[in-house]
Amino acid sequence: MEKSDIDQLRQADVDHQIHPQYHVRDHENAVVYQRGEGALLWDIEGKEYIDGLSSLWNVAVGHGRKELAEVAQKQMEELAFSNSYAGYANVPSIQLAERLIELVYPSMQAVFFCNSGSEAVEGALKIARFYWHLQGKPEKTTIIARKDAYHGGTYGATTVTGIPSFHNGFGPLLGGVVHAETCYPYRCGHCSRAEDCTSACADDIEAVIGREGADTVAAVIAEPVHGAGGVIPPTPSYWPRLREICDKNDVLLIADEVITGFGRTGKWFALEHWGVQPDIMAVAKAISSAYVPLAGFIVSGRIHGAMLDAPRTEKFMHGYTNAGHPTACAVGLRNLQIIEEEGLVERAAAMGKRLLQGLEQSLEHPNVGDVRGLGLMAAVELTSDKASRAPFDAADAVGPRVLKAMRERGVITRVKGDSILLAPPLVTTPEQIDRIIEVVGESIQAVLPG
Template sequence: MSTATMKDTLVRDLEHLFVDMSQTKVIQRNPTIIREGHGLTVTDIDGKDYIDALSGIWVVNIGHGNQAVIEAMQEQLKRLTFSYPVGTVTEPAIQLAKLLSEIVPAPLTTVKLLNSGSEATETALKLARQYFLQSGHPRKYKVISRYLAWHGATMGALSMSGVASLKAPFEPLLEGFLHVPPHSCYRCPYGLAYSACNVACARVIEKVLEWEDPETVAAIIVDPVMVAPGVLVPPKEYLPIVRDICDRHNVLLIFDEVITGFGRTGQLFAMNTFGVVPDIVALAKGMGSGYAPLAATVCSDRVAAAFWGDAEDHVEFMHGHTFGANPLSATAGLASITQLLQTGMLENAARVGAYLQQRGQDLYKHPIVGDVRGIGMMLGAELVADRTTRAPFPAGVAPGQMVLAACKRRGLIMRGNPNWIAFGPPMITTEADIDRIFEIVDAGLDEVEAEALPA
């Protein structure tokens, strides 16, 4: 079958697939069908190359086609791909749990292996509830999270999320989930300016706790850098304040490091970058770098202790997913994390991440760029119709998606929401790669400005 005929067939057959968060009919008009990936480059079915400046979607942190990971997985594939998950364990699962316990900050010690970010945040929620149930605080069940945050697509994770458009089709969601405004210095929900604001966005959480009664609240979940609203980096005081509130009210702090983990902030975890350690952390995406679905929830020794007992104590964590501790996925994670730690990628991420942030400032030469923000290997730019007033583009004009399309035509894959664009290249990216990325982004922004701004 010729490539053209095969593509026609695939495009027609696409109607059998729900594409993530997309209208399949729209994708079908001009689908990008990716076939191969090597390093920073992915190639579509027509042979067109793209720079993957988003690591898939903040996932492929070690780059595509890493030979060491492929070989480790091939070995495991030949040895064992599955074992009875209730009552048996495999070597890679134990080794991965041990490795994770060594690389996360103390006192995080104990690991539940999973498949996806949604499972990891949902598991964190269930751990928090069962923890309080069996440690003398059975009324503690509520969870506080932030508006505009994304914690995943399953009903518990969605209930913690704060993106109205992604929740609406599934409402009513679960009971006991409270939301507070996010830390958005560019568009402060209180109309205040940092630092005169005294970080009101963090301090309001204590008020909400008091009004709800702390004895009913189990956890506060935060993604240390909020990506869903366009890469919002918290003021340096924010996470320490939240940690302190949790400590004083016996509330568990959960970090959703699904995106920020495994080098994305320029250090191994946002926990390292911001110097704050939660009681529970959710990990996914970069953990297995996309070589296999893989995620984990890691809890502190204090939380784990409540689940450590004899059979007659009935304190075991009554939770699991069939594929959670899959030996092939665990092997992918072991090999991928080892590559990240032992081949200089983490150091590269710190150096090139600083360069990415520096080059990000150049985006201000484009009149539609209102705010550039980021940390390490994550960068976002909010696009506005008027930089002085910060007015967004009118409804129906989606400059972020226009830039995304313009860049894709030029061979660059990045993130684009209606009003922002974002980049999250792999940890193997060089300064020269960043320059190539910005060449294309500049051209894409020029094109969109010519189209979207009045002459």
């Protein structure tokens, strides 16, 4: 493309497109992508990048998969769309629902398809309240969410998100949502630095349930590993404790596996690491590797049973035109087949180990405070002072400057504050993993020469 054409395209973008999480100043000189292959992306100027975050944690099987294009074309030619509202169905959505139920936790029974992680979360919140309504306990409506959580951009999902900047200017938010502490071992005010950590941070959730009254609480929603909030894996005892708290108080547990699902953590689903099963889960992103928009929420047999037993007047009046979209579901089905056939869950575990060990071994910089991860998701948290773990002054924009240095060196990713987040595609090669590690080190050194 000629330089003048590129300039014109960029200007049209600024003039006519509003981007997610947007301020035009952050959008100056945007990278305009043109092509992808495996873990690599190229922009319109021909510059090559390693996709260090699988774009938005979602392109699990990598870019440029002809199999997925072919299955979409075939399905579009046969039946591009059909109505999935009650009384109608299509073959790919039935097959995908069946396959998902084989893959997810044994407690899970039925799936509702939608288009995005936000919609999956939105539906998960609604089905939690609807379940208690069906149980004759309509006063159980409060949702407990956690600080540092990211759950999406629709109103319910924004409300349960626990990062204050996402609430700015949008109030009043959804009623009946209360935030509790999360499990953040590096910044733990409880016991996670001790040998005998009991995940006392989870007790804050129980305290909130107690304060609100368990008979008014519908559900707790949490990401198995915080994603956008900073890639924060919990302590090993955290999720079992959370399950115990929910059971004790008769509260539903919603796992937001929008990022962690489909192999990202080295297991098909992340709670397998801790032997925990949720009541409701939200899935998206890697379900279709983002070749088409696809997501869903999945409910346990207990919840599905309540829906089946409900009187005819008690319909679940929730829906989207594109629910169970045949083309999206056909692509999702083929994408899951690729993950399975190519052993990408096991590969994520192996590549994740290489990434985490490589980062731990190579980053001896005095400002590297924490290196953490699970499977093929990792974070490097920078600190202005290793002893006190104090963050940098936000005005110094250390994280964004490291991000820019990484981009210049050919690795694209995101930061949360001063934490560099990494989650490359599950097909990333060992050499590309090593290059990411090198670029992280070089970029930190360039911004903080010590």
